[in-house]
Amino acid sequence: MEWMAMANKLIRRTLLASGVKSETTRVNGTEVHYYRAERGGSGPPLFLVHGLGSSANAFFRTILPLAKKFRTVFAIDLPGNGFSPVPSGGPLTMRQQVELLVHFRRQVIAQKVFLVGNSLGGGMALNIAFHEPEGLEALGLVSPAGARVSDERFAALLKSFNVQNVKEARVLAHKLFAKPSLGMLLFADELRKMVSTETVQSIVREASPADLVSPGDVAKLTMPVLLIWGQREKLLPYEGLDFFRSCLPPHSEIHEVEHFGHMPQIEHPSHFVERVERFARNHRLVSA
Numbered sequence: 001m002e003w004m005a006m007a008n009k010l011i012r013r014t015l016l017a018s019g020v021k022s023e024t025t026r027v028n029g030t031e032v033h034y035y036r037a038e039r040g041g042s043g044p045p046l047f048l049v050h051g052l053g054s055s056a057n058a059f060f061r062t063i064l065p066l067a068k069k070f071r072t073v074f075a076i077d078l079p080g081n082g083f084s085p086v087p088s089g090g091p092l093t094m095r096q097q098v099e100l101l102v103h104f105r106r107q108v109i110a111q112k113v114f115l116v117g118n119s120l121g122g123g124m125a126l127n128i129a130f131h132e133p134e135g136l137e138a139l140g141l142v143s144p145a146g147a148r149v150s151d152e153r154f155a156a157l158l159k160s161f162n163v164q165n166v167k168e169a170r171v172l173a174h175k176l177f178a179k180p181s182l183g184m185l186l187f188a189d190e191l192r193k194m195v196s197t198e199t200v201q202s203i204v205r206e207a208s209p210a211d212l213v214s215p216g217d218v219a220k221l222t223m224p225v226l227l228i229w230g231q232r233e234k235l236l237p238y239e240g241l242d243f244f245r246s247c248l249p250p251h252s253e254i255h256e257v258e259h260f261g262h263m264p265q266i267e268h269p270s271h272f273v274e275r276v277e278r279f280a281r282n283h284r285l286v287s288a
Contacts, residue, residue: 004190008082011057018064022083027103030092033083034076034108039067043286044114044137046070046276047105051119051145051263052161052203053195055082058118061269069277069286074109076101078121080199091202094120094211098127105135114285116140116226116276118263119235120203123213130217138224138285140276143233143262146213147240154209160235161204163192178232178261218247224283225252228275230260253279 012022021036035056046066048059056075067073077084079100080091092100101124105113114137117125122144129139149157163169169188172195173180184191194200225248229241245254255275257264264272280286 002190003187004194008055008057011060012083015060015063020063024083025104025108027100027107030079030087030100031085032076032079032100032104034074034104035063037063037067037073038071039064041066041068041070041072041286043070043280045072045074045109045111047109047113047115048073048075049101049115049117049121049125050075050078050081051117051121051143053081053197053200054119054121054263057082058263059265062265062273065270065273066276069280070114072109074113076104080197086199091199093206094124094203098124098131102128102132102135105132112137114138114140114280116142117144118142118265120145122146123211126213126218129221129223130213133221133223136223138226138280138283139221140226140228140279141244142228142264142272143230143236144227144240144244145236146211147236147243148209148212148215149237149239149243151209153237153239154212157236158204158207161195161200163195166192168192175235176262177267178230178234178259179267215243215247218244219249221249221252224279224285225249226276226279227252227254228260228264228272229254229256230262230264231256231258232261235262253282255279 024033050058056077059075063073080086115125122141123146126146166188169192173184
């Protein structure tokens with residue numbers, strides 16, 4: 001039985017029952033699924049991007065609370081993840097996924113956004129900010145990939161996604177979460193399946209140190225920038241935080257949070273929402 005598929009369907013049904021819209025569209029000829037939520041917020045559209053092997057459901061406990069502050073919240077399933085099918089021509093490269101996100105913002109949202117990305121989604125968000133800054137009101141980076149680290153650390157990071165059995169899946173679970181739930185550990189083979197898809201493995205195979213972001217590009221960011229990094233981060237090398245501390249422009253906010261791991265939107269959704277909202281208030285994106 002595909003437990004993760006069942007869980008994803010249950011999450012979607014729960015969101016739909018709460019008034020969240022589940023929609024599909026075609027972007028650059030590729031079918032994508034996304035959630036759209038409106039709950040009376042006044043801030044700019046909030047665009048949420050998940051990480052490698054994850055899906056929009058990673059934000060399911062934060063979409064509605066955030067919609068009370070931002071007029072529309074969008075959470076996309078990148079192609080080959082969640083409810084977005086693998087494109088007929090095969091998995092997209094990371095560059096193609098970034099291009100798809102750019103076109104999704106232009107075509108579907110059609111406004112400047114507060115772009116928030118987690119993990120690889122954070123790395124993609126950085127690249128969007130470099131190449132289309134005029135499309136962003138603000139940038140949020142949650143345990144973002146992309147920092148320039150040593151070749152050894154980079155290779156170790158990629159190796160984390162080479163999961164062959166349940167034991168290795170449990171090791172990955174401990175890296176992804178500050179404190180993995182009992183269910184995650186019991187059903188660790190579902191995590192193995194998630195990171196063993198061709199969509200994930202094609203990204204892992206193609207990744208190289210050349211994909212890491214330039215310190216100069218990071219330093220030139222002009223929009224408000226929020227960086228959230230957990231003190232219990234165990235997947236990304238800690239030197240990644242050092243990289244962003246040294247390269248982000250002075251107007252950035254860096255929140256190093258004691259109890260956060262790699263995916264705080266799942267483990268600590270209310271505290272995650274609080275950090276995002278506080279940043280938005282500080283930069284007058286939302287009212288107090």
